[in-house]
Amino acid sequence: MVLPPEHDSYYRHLIFDNSLTEGAYHFSSGRAIAPSALELVDGKLPVSREQFVSPPHSLKLSWRSGSGGDWRAAVHLERWRGRAQRLEGDRLTFWCYAETPIHAEHLPMLQLVLDTGLSTLPLRLDDRVGDLPAGQWVYIEIPFADFAPITTAIDFSRTARIVVTQSLDDDLPHTLYLDEIKVRFAATDTPATPPARLEARAYDRHVDLRWDLPSDPTLEYVLVERSEDGETFAPIGIQNPAFDRYTDYVGRAGARVYYRISAVSRAYRVSPPSETVAAQTAPLDDDALLTMVQEACFRYYWERAHPDAGMALECVPGDEHLVALGASGFGISALPVAVERGFVTRDAALERLDKILRFLERAERYHGVWPHFLDGRDGSVVPYFGQYDNGGDLVETAFLVQGLLTARQYFDRDTPAERTLRARITRLWEEVEWDWYRNPADPDYLYWHWSPTDGFHIDHPLIGWNETMIAYLLAIASPTHPVPASLYDTGWASQSRRAQRYRQNWGRTTAGDHYANGHSYFGLELPVGVGPGGPLFFTHYSFLGFDPRGWRDRFTNYFENNRRISLINYRYCIANPRGYRGYGEDCWGLTASDDHTGYMAHEPRPSQDNGTITPTAALSAFPYTPEESMRALKHFYYVRGERLWGIYGFRDAFNLTENYVSSIFMGLNQAPIVVMIENYRTGLPWRLFMSNPEIAPALERIGFVPEPGREE
DSSP states (O other), X not given: OOOXXXXXXXXXXXXXXXXXXXXXXXXXXXXXXXXXXXXXXXTBOBEESSSXXXXXXXXXXXXXXXXXXXXXXXXXXXXXXXXXXXXXXXXXXXEEEESSOBOGGGSOEEEEEETTXXXXXXXXXXXXXXXXXXXXXXXXXXXXXXXXXXXXXXXXXXXXXXXXXXXXXXXXXXXXXXXXXXXXXXXXXXXXXXXOOOEEEEOSSEEEEEOOOOXXXXXXXXXXXXXXXXXSEEEEEEEOTTOOEEEEEOOSTTOEEEEXXXXXXXXXXXXXXXXXXXEEOOOOOHHHHHHHHHXXXXXXXXXXXXXXXXXXXSEESSOTTEEXXXXXXXXXXXXXXXXXXXXXXXXXXXXXXXXXXXXXXXXXXXXXXXXXXXXXXXXXXXXXXXXXXXXXXXXXXXXXXXXXXXHHHHOOOSSHHHHHHHHHHHXXXXXXXXXXXSOTTSTTSOBSEXXXXXXXXXXXXXXXXXXXXXXXXXXXXXXXXXXXTTHIIIIITOOSHHHHHHHHHHHSSSTTTBSBOOOEETTEEOSBSSTTOOOGGGGTGGGTTXXXXXXXXSSOBHHHHHHHHHHHHHHHHHHOTXXXXXXXXXXXXXXXXXXXXXXXXXXXXXXXXXXXXXXXXXXXXXXTOHHHXXXXXXXXXXXXXXXXEETTEEXXXXXXXXXXXXXXXXXXXXXXXXXXXXXXXXXXXXXXXXXXTTHHHHHHHHTOEEOTTOOO
C-alpha cells in the first residue's frame, strides 16, 4: 500500500538518516557484557563518513559476540515538539554494509520497542536476510507481521527504538554500517525527475543552494553533490523533498565550488543530475555578517509560513499546521527589517500581511484574544498544553499585537493598500478585551489564560520579572478596553504575598521576590529580577518593540537592567561553575530552547543549566552587549558553523558536553535575532513601535519618566 502524498511526510517514516554531530549519534545507546564487546563512544553508537547510502553519515555497529556474554544497541526515534508521535508504514526498512562477509546465523537479532514500553520478541535475521557479502550495500525489508509481539496486540506506529542484540556467539569481530532506517510502506519503482533551476549563492564560509520545489510524490530525498573542479562530484548531503533549500558549510573563504543535485525515489533510484552551478565564498565584514544572519533567520517566517495563514509555525521541522501566535508576532516585527534590508519587496510584505490579517480576522478569538496555537488551515484553537488551554492566551496575543503595531507604523504611505492595512490592524488592536483578562476573584492582576468552558481555571496571573511586561503596557495603552495603570504596580510589580511566592517558587530564592532585587552577581548589581535575572528571553520578547532606552520607572531603567542581565549571563558562562564543554567568552547564552532532554528555560544558575547554549540568547542581546554578542556570533558561525548553521540561520540549540545539536529551528527564537540585531544597528523596530500614539501616554500613566539624554 502506498499512501497518497497528502498523508505522507518525511518525518513520519524516519528513524535514522544522518547525524548532526560527529563521533557518535546522540539518539542511540548501547552496552556490552564481557566477553562480548560493542564499540561505543560515550555510550552511543559511532557515526561514520566512510560508508553511507544517504550522505554524509551511517551508523557503525562493531561487535564481538562471546560465549556467555551479551551486547545490545538501540537507535532511538528523535523527538522534537510538533513531530508526529506516530510512524506510518507496515515494515521496517534499512540498508546495511558489511566490512567482511557475515554468515546469516551470526547476524544480530532485532527487537522493536514502543513508546509505551511494550516490545516484540527478538527476531532472528538469518532466514530473512541470508549471508551478507563484504563491501556491498544491501537493502533489507522486514514486515511488521514478522515481529512476534510479547502481548497479543501491538501498535507498531508507536515504535520508539530499534534494538539490535547479540545472536549466536562466534567470538569473531564484525562491523556493519547501517543507514536509512525507516518505517515505510512498499515503494513503487518509479523513476524520479531531477529538481529544476538550481541556484547557488556564496557567503563567507557557506553556500546556499536553492531549486524549484519538486512536485513528484515519489521522492525520498534530494541528493546534493559538490565538486572542486566542476568535473568530479562527491555526495555531501540530502534534503527532505518538502524543502527547496540546502546549506553547504564549505568552511573557508575563497573556495570555488560546483554543485549539482538529483532526485532519489522511494525505491532509491537516482535521477540524472541537474545542471551544474558554481559559487565562490568570500570574506564578509562585520556589517555584511550581521545582514547575512538576519536574512537567514528571516527566511524561517517568509519561506516556511503556513500556506493558508501566512503565519509562523511553532518549529521547523514540526507539525506543518501548528501556527504559533507569539512567534508570528515576532515575525511581523521582522517584516519592516526585511523590507529595509532588501530581503523582500514592500509589495510582497504587504501581500503577506494581508494574508495574515485575513487569517486573524476569521480565527477563533476569546473576547478579542487569540489562543497560543491555531490550526493554520481553519483558525481553530489547538489546546496544545491540555484541555484547559482551549481559550485565549493574553501573553501570546500581546506579542502579536506588538508586531502588528510595529507594522502599522511602518506601512504609512497614503495608498489604498496601506491605508486599508492600517485600518485593519487598528480594528484588531481595538477588539482585544484586555480588561476581560482580569479575574474578578483577584482583579489586581492580568491573567494569562481564559477558557470559554473553564474560565480562569489555569489561574496564572502575570507577575514580573519575566517576558510578560508588554502585556501590561499594551493593556494600559488600549484605546478601547484598557486596564487601570495601577495594575502595573498591583500585578506586574506586585509586592503581595502571592506575587512573592510566585517569584520564589520559580526562582528558588528570595532575591528579587519583591520585584526589586539589589543583589550582586558576578560583580554586577541587579536592580530588578529574580535571582540572577532568569533566561535571556525575558530581556527580548517584550523589548522587540518597546524601547527601554531613556525611560525609567520607580525601580530602574530597563535598558540598563537588561544589559546587566545579559552580562550576568555572559559572565556566568565564562565562570562555568558546572564545567560544561565549550562555555567561554565567545560561546555563551542561556535561554529557553528545546535541548537533548526536551524544553528547558536555561538560565545562569546551576539548577537551570545543563550545558545547552542557545544562539538566540547572545544574538538577541546585541543592543545590550554588542561586543560580547559579536564574539558569540563569530564563534557560532566560524567555529561551530558546520553543525550549527543551516537553511534558516543558526539551529535552535547545542550542547557540546552531550554531543548534541538541535534538529529544529524555532519560531520564538529566530525572529528576535532579526529584530534585536536591527535595534542594535539602526533602532528601526524600536522607533516604529514607540511612534504609536498610544504608547508614550501609557508609559506616563504607569509612572515612567524620561531620563536625561533619552533618544526621541
